[in-house]
Amino acid sequence: MNIRVFVTLKNGVLDPQGRAIHHAIENLGFEGVNDVRAGRLIELDVDPAVTDEQIAEICTKLLANMVIENFEIQRV
Amino acid sequence: MKAAVIQFPGSNCDRDMAVAISSITGAETLLVWHGDSSLPDGVDLIAIPGGFSYGDYLRSGAMAARSPIMQDVVAAANRGVPTLGVCNGFQILTEAGLLPGALMRNAGINFICRNVPLNVENNSTPFTSQYKKGEQVMFPVAHHDGNYFADDATLDMLENDGRIAFRYGEYVNGSARNIAGILNEKGNVLGMMPHPERMIETMHGGSDGRRLFEGLIAALA
Numbered sequence: 001m002n003i004r005v006f007v008t009l010k011n012g013v014l015d016p017q018g019r020a021i022h023h024a025i026e027n028l029g030f031e032g033v034n035d036v037r038a039g040r041l042i043e044l045d046v047d048p049a050v051t052d053e054q055i056a057e058i059c060t061k062l063l064a065n066m067v068i069e070n071f072e073i074q075r076v
Numbered sequence: 077m078k079a080a081v082i083q084f085p086g087s088n089c090d091r092d093m094a095v096a097i098s099s100i101t102g103a104e105t106l107l108v109w110h111g112d113s114s115l116p117d118g119v120d121l122i123a124i125p126g127g128f129s130y131g132d133y134l135r136s137g138a139m140a141a142r143s144p145i146m147q148d149v150v151a152a153a154n155r156g157v158p159t160l161g162v163c164n165g166f167q168i169l170t171e172a173g174l175l176p177g178a179l180m181r182n183a184g185i186n187f188i189c190r191n192v193p194l195n196v197e198n199n200s201t202p203f204t205s206q207y208k209k210g211e212q213v214m215f216p217v218a219h220h221d222g223n224y225f226a227d228d229a230t231l232d233m234l235e236n237d238g239r240i241a242f243r244y245g246e247y248v249n250g251s252a253r254n255i256a257g258i259l260n261e262k263g264n265v266l267g268m269m270p271h272p273e274r275m276i277e278t279m280h281g282g283s284d285g286r287r288l289f290e291g292l293i294a295a296l297a
Contacts, residue, residue: 014180014183016180016185017181017185020185062139062142063134065138065171067170067226068180
């Protein structure tokens with residue numbers, strides 16, 4: 001079973017990478033993109049028995065730094 | 077006096093750190109592999125050197141902080157053993173929970189490699205006793221992720237408790253309140269982005285880093 005973990009910076013935390021991407025989009029001539037936030041997608045292939053709680057523990061212990069990041073778990 | 081310098085895959089300042097410690101303090105300095113489960117007996121000083129442990133994959137320092145040796149490093153640091161983390165070592169100390177906050181991508185995105193002025197904010201620590209409070213010194217930085225972040229309550233606590241060891245004397249990387257190095261509550265753990273071990277003799281363009289290691293002799297004698 002595939003699990004997708006999306007790790008994103010918390011609101012209010014400066015995202016220089018997102019800002020640079022935003023700048024590049026504007027340089028391409030696209031208008032109307034107000035802001036860009038960059039995150040990270042991590043895919044895990046797990047046994048079906050692995051629970052969301054276990055995945056959440058993996059996230060808080062390693063995949064996300066809870067000082068600056070949030071995570072979202074999606075089963076696909 | 078015995079010192080341990082922890083080596084991770086991707087550490088690249090480990091030898092500089094070991095040379096600085098052994099040549100200045102005279103300590104027997106052992107390189108300790110990250111996969112070891114315990115530190116050598118009787119270690120008086122632990123240094124976590126700069127570099128790019130695990131290629132900075134996931135986040136700088138994240139995987140190194142979960143490596144086997146770090147459990148013993150955390151235990152020793154909590155017992156009061158002086159522990160110095162420089163650059164990637166600072167990132168590892170925050171990821172391991174020994175220091176608060178996090179180090180994010182530099183605000184200007186670029187990798188920064190140059191000498192920067194630092195203001196000594198607290199000189200009553202084992203690491204900074206040979207500096208004057210308020211003195212400005214020059215250390216090199218070489219980092220991509222040196223932008224210190226913590227919430228306002230944590231930053232206020234660090235300021236009020238004298239836990240900011242060094243501040244940048246100019247804008248460098250977007251660090252909250254220009255923080256370049258912080259201490260743990262007991263004052264025995266220092267994490268800093270600039271590299272004292274790269275500034276220990278005049279051939280390096282300055283020797284301001286030397287006094288950090290000289291301070292440790294006095295603290296550990």
